[in-house]
């Protein structure tokens with residue numbers, strides 16, 4: 335992508351409305367724009383990051399055996415009347431009437447709709463287990479939308495829903511998502527700790543919130559500090575192994591970890607004082623097992639091996655991609671801007687032409703840009719005629735992991751400078767070596 339043809343509206347000044355660093359940097363880097371309170375457009379740079387986050391989430395959901403579909407944002411109130419949640423949900427639900435005066439709503443979550451899909455076509459235990467997910471916008475009319483997309487009214491959620499014949503089978507489905515979440519957050523460059531959680535309006539019995547420790551987090555959390563260094567389940571984790579996944583779950587729940595709603599002071603005080611971590615955190619995921627809470631009122635049942643009908647045991651599993659993007663920034667930035675983990679960076683490399691219009695600089699940059707693009711890298715080429723200082727500041731602000739800097743003096747020697755955004759380390763190497771580093 336040539337910056338001169340891109341749309342990346344950088345702000346020079348710090349936006350006054352932004353209280354936390356991620357919100358400030360997302361606005362300054364031209365990633366998002368508020369359209370009305372708590373409702374955001376994702377501008378091209380932000381969209382790139384969001385897409386990369388979603389791709390990792392999707393990959394890990396698929397690995398764990400979940401199947402993607404897409405459900406609509408607008409739902410009929412009828413389904414929610416069946417489950418009894420239409421009245422119970424309260425003011426967070428945006429209620430709408432269509433032209434025939436039929437009550438509709440902008441979905442805050444999808445348990446009812448997915449249960450309806452399930453009951454319309456699954457009739458036998460032989461079709462279980464089943465886990466269906468989508469990545470879709472949600473709307474919750476939050477009392478206090480704030481911190482940009484961290485707590486917005488319209489936001490994106492990956493929500494998965496599992497269906498099983500028995501409680502034991504449902505627990506295995508829960509453990510699959512538990513392990514998938516550990517892997518997902520790790521690949522996003524984050525350390526998320528599963529904590530015992532309240533089930534809230536989703537309802538249910540077994541529930542964990544995945545929390546990233548951050549001073550700006552809205553949750554108050556308490557946990558054993560060893561979680562910070564626990565091993566993440568590997569790429570070859572067997573998601574069909576009941577014992578294997580149970581062992582992962584047992585290990586990751588063996589020490590104290592709870593949010594303030596579930597906090598047990600006495601149990602926490604039993605943790606040796608030096609191992610206690612009491613901190614603030616950002617909830618990036620939340621998983622629930624809730625048994626037959628929806629399948630019973632909505633009549634979602636299958637025939638079991640005993641020939642009888644059984645209400646299915648369900649769970650639901652949410653991750654907030656539009657919250658994860660600022661959460662990653664909270665965890666990874668410096669005074670100059672964002673520092674993206676490579677896995678979600680909007681571009682892999684930015685090529686900075688320090689003197690656009692200078693033939694040698696132009697030729698060198700074009701050569702590198704073409705070679706890296708051909709090798710499948712996402713390359714941003716700063717070909718604008720801004721001052722070099724402005725270009726450096728922009729490259730640091732938007733947090734692309736590697737900068738290749740081509741200035742007249744180095745280029746005259748057949749060289750460019752390569753800068754690592756995170757460490758700030760710079761080295762001067764030949765143009766060929768710079769290309770080979772990414773192509774090889």
Ligand code: ATP
Nearest residue numbers: 483484485486489491617618619620652653654657
């Ligand atoms: P919170 O406690 O932060 O209000 P919640 O418990 O109501 O969230 P869930 O129903 O568990 O949220 O939703 C699953 C995930 O969706 C959350 O873990 C979070 O990542 C994301 N999420 C929920 N509400 C919002 C919001 N208003 N803005 C952005 N992301 C959200």
Ligand code: MG
Nearest residue numbers: 543617619620
């Ligand atoms: Mg929650």
